[in-house]
Amino acid sequence: MLNVKDLAQFQLFVKMCASRTGQLLNLSALAADCGITHNTAKAWIGVLETSGIVYVMHPYYRNYGKRLVKSPKLHFLDPGLVCRLLGIRDREQLFINPLRGNIFESFIVSELLKHRLNAGLPADLYSWADNIKTEVDALIEDGSRIAAIEIKSGQTILPEFFNGLKNWIKYSGSPAKDCYLVYAGNIQVTQQDMHIISWDRTAEIECLTPMN
Secondary structure: OOOOOOHHHHHHHHHHHHOOOOEEOOHHHHHHHHOOOHHHHHHHHHHHHHOOOEEEEOEOOOOOOOOEOOOOEEEEOOHHHHHHHHOOOOHHHHHHOOOHHHHHHHHHHHHHHHHHHHOOOOOOEEEEEEOOOOEEEEEEEEOOEEEEEEEEOOOOOOHHHHHHHHHHHHHHOOOHHHEEEEEOOOOOEEEOOEEEEEHHHHHHOOOOOOOO
16 A cells, blocks of 8 residues: 555554544644544545545635634544444443444545445535634535535524534625535425535435436
């Protein structure tokens, strides 16, 4: 495998990456934790990305008068592999694991990517956050239209789930109808003109398939 000379160290690196799924990617901190150089960490992330194991979601750079976070987010594309690497053996362990929300977010990002790529579309999937922790988990750019997607692992819809989307609407001027909340429940409704989508119906999000 390209750039991998110490298999044991690489395996440690993969496990450390799994513990960071759904989080901002700090290559310097990751490299330090694994005892490797920054350049090696960058190269190994490239190996994982080229292999289809991880997706590095780059930030959306358009400036809406806020100082934006420019670090990418790291997503493992196979939740089963993440659980295996983290020692999560069953549903009960996953439910109480502190990384449950991150794993769920990465799972939904993986589904979004599959829908786009299977439809013959470019990924065009981005994250968005500013320096005061205003964020949206995923943006899909499709021409002049942008779908904003917030991802929550809770099964009950809470008012605070919409905070990131509301801030996105405020700063971007995007319409509420282009905003989606994907969560672990099974209710499919529209609230405050924003769409609430259950985890197993992400294909219904517009911008995931070619426009007619």
